Amino acid sequence: MARIFHVLPLAALLLAALGSASAATLEVLAYHADGRPVADAVVTLQGPAGTPQGALKADMDQRDQRFAPHVLAVHTGTQVRFPNSDNIRHQVYSFSTAKRFELRLYEGTSAAPLLFDKPGVVVLGCNIHDWMLGYIYVTDDPRFGVSDDQGRVRLPDLPAGEYRLTLWHPQLAGMQPLDGGTVRVPAAGLSHRVALTLAPAPADLPPTPSAFGDAFDRAAREPAQ
Numbered sequence: 001m002a003r004i005f006h007v008l009p010l011a012a013l014l015l016a017a018l019g020s021a022s023a024a025t026l027e028v029l030a031y032h033a034d035g036r037p038v039a040d041a042v043v044t045l046q047g048p049a050g051t052p053q054g055a056l057k058a059d060m061d062q063r064d065q066r067f068a069p070h071v072l073a074v075h076t077g078t079q080v081r082f083p084n085s086d087n088i089r090h091q092v093y094s095f096s097t098a099k100r101f102e103l104r105l106y107e108g109t110s111a112a113p114l115l116f117d118k119p120g121v122v123v124l125g126c127n128i129h130d131w132m133l134g135y136i137y138v139t140d141d142p143r144f145g146v147s148d149d150q151g152r153v154r155l156p157d158l159p160a161g162e163y164r165l166t167l168w169h170p171q172l173a174g175m176q177p178l179d180g181g182t183v184r185v186p187a188a189g190l191s192h193r194v195a196l197t198l199a200p201a202p203a204d205l206p207p208t209p210s211a212f213g214d215a216f217d218r219a220a221r222e223p224a225q
Helices: 002-021 209-221
Strands: 023-031 042-046 057-059 061-063 066-068 071-075 078-081 092-096 099-102 114-116 120-126 133-139 143-146 152-159 161-168 178-185 190-195
Touching: 023 042, 023 161, 023 178, 042 071, 042 133, 042 152, 066 133, 071 078, 071 143, 099 114, 143 152, 152 161, 161 190, 178 190
Parallel strands: 023 190, 057 078, 071 133
Antiparallel strands: 023 152, 042 143, 042 161, 061 066, 078 114, 092 099, 092 120, 120 133, 161 178
């Protein structure tokens, strides 16, 4: 019997090692035409069958009178909380087709999370602070991520195979997603560069009412998939 107990853990370790060896990582590097990295770019993948990453819960915070993160990507069906880490009250709302809502003036954490059950772009604003703009990108694709300050998105634990990329950024023309083409991810993983042509970023100042309204109008015209 002692032998059996020694063999079973060894077999389990071998299976785990084989499983981890077959998991590949796709690293997507988003950059401008001049080589500068692009932060806050959303990358989603369609490919071999997969399930949504992690729990369907997320936070969109408010810090220093800004939404944090500026861009949040979630899977369809995610519950999103809107904590307020500032020492002043905010009133968060959206007119976007994918999710219309309003959270009355509050501090701390709002009473309950909101369900984001439709794919699309949700533009967030604050009734009190017009310069506050944030974005929630809701996708049906099970694998996705948002680029960091270095323009990097790492998507780990992928079965080797062929994937279709979709790219999105709030400064893309019309705020519409782009077809990023097909990539073949080998078992060893892949680093893939994509160039994005973006409109100039708005100044970090309170925007005019028309600029604020335009952001909502662009998102409402056609929900992203």
